[in-house]
Amino acid sequence: MEQLGFAAGTIVAGVFTCVAWFWGSNIVLDAVYPPRGPKAGVNILRAGAIRPWLFLGPAILLLSVYLVYPVINSAWRSLHNSDGSEWVGLGNYFWLMQDTKFHESLFNNLLWLVTVPALATLFGLISAQITDRIKWGNTGKSLIFMPMAISFVGAGVIWKFIYDYRGEGLDQIGLLNAIVTAFGGTPQTWLVLPFWNSFFLMAVLIWIQTGFAMVILSAALRGIPEETIEAAILDGASPWQVFMKIKVPQIWGTIAVVWTTITITVLKVFDIVFVMTNGEWGTQVLANLMYNWMFRGAPDYGRGSAIAIVIMLLVTPIMIWNIRNARKESR
Amino acid sequence: MDGVVGTRPHLVWAVNIAAAILVILWTIPTFGLLVSSFRDRDQIAASGWWRAPLASEQTGFVRAGTAPDQVQEGDLWVISGTVLEGGQSLNAWGIRTREPSAYQPGVTVDLPEGRTLTVAADGAYRLTSPTAFTETRGMRIFVTTLTPPRFTTDNYVRVIGAEGLGQAFLNTFTVTIPATVIPILIAAFAAYALAWMEFPGRALLIAAVVGLLVVPLQLALIPLLKLHNDIGLGKGYMGIWLAHTGFGLPLAIYLLRNYMVGLPREIIESARVDGATEFQIFRRIILPLSFPALASFAIFQFLWVWNDLLVATVFLGNSSEQLVMTGVLRELMGSRGGDWEILAASAFLSISVPLVVFFAMQKYLVRGLLAGSVKGG
Incomplete structure (x- = not known):
């Protein structure tokens, strides 16, 4: 108190x-x-x-x-050593280049970068299109949007429960394994599965970001001039054609904004990996690797900062693109 | 927008079903955890949460009474009692580990030395013997019981007290409220200057704000922690408030400026002509008109600060009195990874406040997203 x-x-x-x-x-x-x-x-x-x-x-x-x-x-x-007392030039970056953990993190970040924005935008687009044309659409939107309010840590708990594993023959209490065994499969320890475990972590972020994509894309879809759609329907276009050939091309700009915004989130992704696997079993990502170097064991601020700068460099192109867009708008 | 597929009934159905599937997919993870947070440890371990509304079948054993419990009826010695707890019903029973459900309720089984055992459907058992019982340890009766669905709030009581979630809840509030209010004020003035005042370097500053929107927080941790230590701020609330204020400012300024630029020029011009000072214009005209944008940012910042783990871990320290809810949750995931009743209740407690804010203020959140879709989390 x-x-x-x-x-x-x-x-x-x-x-x-x-x-x-x-x-x-x-x-x-x-x-x-x-x-x-x-x-x-x-x-x-x-x-x-x-x-x-x-x-x-x-x-x-x-x-x-x-x-x-x-x-x-x-x-x-x-550009300095672990406690900043000595100049090492590009030493930390050279070290990064031959560090296998860094390679793994970079590779995983690229996987995330390819998968998460694409799927979140896709699901967002689908749910925007679908919920805009049903009576209970707003309620549906709210519920799909809801994970936005949930912390990454909370989401980590929620999804870890879904991925929970019990030995074969026992009653599975994790939803995913329960479904797998119901169809006659063998239960898996999903978060330890090499290569694929990263995708199970990505599912969490996709789940969170889809609502964001949906809200923005839904507004964009509503902003499309009616005439273009009516004309297409009069010309005999199917709903699928209307969507793919008339609507989507008109909202490319918004799709790009959504995509890049999620990309930035992905580049900085930390909490999900931190709480669910802590980067073990081959799921390491840059932000978590950096955290490890900065706060675990004997801290090495030089190497940690070098990783941070790498993240910054990866974000920079998007930053420049954003600035140019913002200036174009204000003119 | 209706009517495109609305004219074809089968498509309407398909769209409805697709929407329902999406909504279910997106809510079921959270819902599962919510249900689990109201089940006790044994229930969670015994069956998936989706079985919670069904009666659950469990197999276990109870011990019959011992020698002191016996009564003499004619020439028989009898021990009686019940194998069920409140609400349960008996499916089957047995006397050997190998066949825990060998007998139907109501059956009488002959035991060695002329003893008999009957377990009735209502759970009452009757153990009889021609000679007096001498056991000090009751015999085991294996029972397969059907337990009706049952929900408890014990988990919540426990995590709020023993697991330190109550303290963490206070800590989170302490961090969140000032870290939400203070940036709004600072940003509102800056946004007004960037939107309605003419001065050299304005365009450059706006570009800088847009650029700073995407700077990864990770960069800031070590330099700022060192800085805080050097100026004697150390780890504590003051430091984390300042940090969150700094990190939240770009989005705040960007959102508010975008909104303020859209306010009608005539109002501001005529106020200037009437001799109002900039400060008066800001306070009497801009601030009240910008309420929707202020609310949008307030919600963003609130959710962001409440849900943050990284900044809190670094700037606040890790002792149990200092942890915020995300921090406690993380600790629990490490130390009590399998105790889902604890984790579920804790997780729900920590996401309850953001969820309430989300559902209550969704309108402003959506508006803010649409106005400033450059930063997303």
């Missing part, structure tokens, strides 16, 4: 400080450059030049300290 009081106090203090800053700094500005008197014109111009920076100040400060500085600092650390 004391702790909640502390939190409430912080909210009040934080809000008060923010308001005091924005309000106070504006008053000071108006006092220094009063918008009246003989130099009113010049003063208004000057105050107008300074005021945006007062509004932006706290945000710029926080962004610099919490996002820009770490990028630079990580780049610097990645």
Whole structure:
């Protein structure tokens, strides 16, 4: 309880400080450059030049300290040894290139990168198309969208239960093994199965991201001009043709946005692997490998940072694409 | 949009069925865990959760009474009692491990030394002997029982107390609320400046914000942890609030700016002409009009902070008083991997608040997603 009081106090203090800053700094500005008197014109111009920076100040400060500085600092650390005391140049990167765990992580990340955005977008598109044309569509949408609210850790528990394994002959309590045995198959320890276990982890992220894809694609589908669809139907197109040849081509832009957004999430995927397999049995991914180097056993910040920089480099093309898109829109 | 396939009944059916399958596929994992969280340990281990609404058949044994329980009836010594617990019914019984369900209820079986045993359908057993019983350990009666469906909230009681979920719940709230409120304020001012003030470098700043949206958090952990240690902040709530504020700002600024740019220019221009200061315009006009966008971001940030594991693990520390719910859940997965009753109840407790927020505020969440579909989680 004391702790909640502390939190409430912080909210009040934080809000008060923010308001005091924005309000106070504006008053000071108006006092220094009063918008009246003989130099009113010049003063208004000057105050107008300074005021945006007062509004932006706290945000710029926080962004610099919490996002820009770490990028630079990580780049610097990645060129140094484990505790940052010695310059090693590209040594950490050379080490990465011959490390088998890194190869495994990179390969798995690529698998994730190919599979998850594709399937999540596909399922999202299908569910958007289907739920848009039935009476209980909104309820259906809500339920498919629901996993978005569930934490990766919670989802990890939920899916680990589905993949649960009991010895052959025992009653299976994991849904997947129960289905497999019901059809006469042998139960499997899904999360240990070489190569395929990564896909069982991906299922979790696909399950979470499909709702996101669905919501956005559904809005895009509704935005398609009616005339194009009506014209196609008059020309005798089947529903399938209408969907594939009329609708999908018109929402390519949105599909690309959804795809890249999920791609970013995939590149950073950590929690799911962390809690379900911890990267064992060949399921390692970059983010978890980095965590291992930074926080497990004897930390090696140099190598950990090098992996972080690799993740950053993989994200960069999408970042540039996003910036260009945003600028195009604002024009 | 209706009517394209709506005119063909068989297609309508196909679409309905396909939608139903999708919805079931997407909800069943969560539902399974929810059901399991209300079953006790033995039930979870004995049968899949989908059998929970059915009576479950279990085989086990009970011990008959011992010598002190016997009564004399005529020339017979009798021990009697019941093999069932409340609500159960008897399917079969037996006296040997090999054949635990050899006899039907109601049958009388002859035992060595002239003894007999009868177990009735209502579970009452009657063990008779011509001589007095001397056993100090009751004989085993194997029973196959049918237990009606039964649900319990014991798991929840247990995880909130003994497993530390109650404390973690408080911790999570303590982390989440300030980490949601403070970035909104800071971002709202910045977004207003980026949307409605003219100054050099504005386009560059907007591009920077869009770029920062995708910076992987992983990069920030070590440098910031070191920084916090150097400036004496260490591990604690202050640090994690600041970290979440920093990490949430790009999305907040981006969402709010996109929304504010769309507000009608005339209102703001005429307020300026009337001599309102920028601060007044912001407080009286922009802030109230931007409520939907503020709500969208608040939900995003709330869900994100509540569900976060990485930032909390790194910036808050791992002692049991400091763990947030995701942290406890992770610990439990490691230490109690097979205790599904604990895991299910804990997981449900930790996702209950986000789910409530999600269903209550879905409208704003969708709106926010549509406005800022650059960052997704």
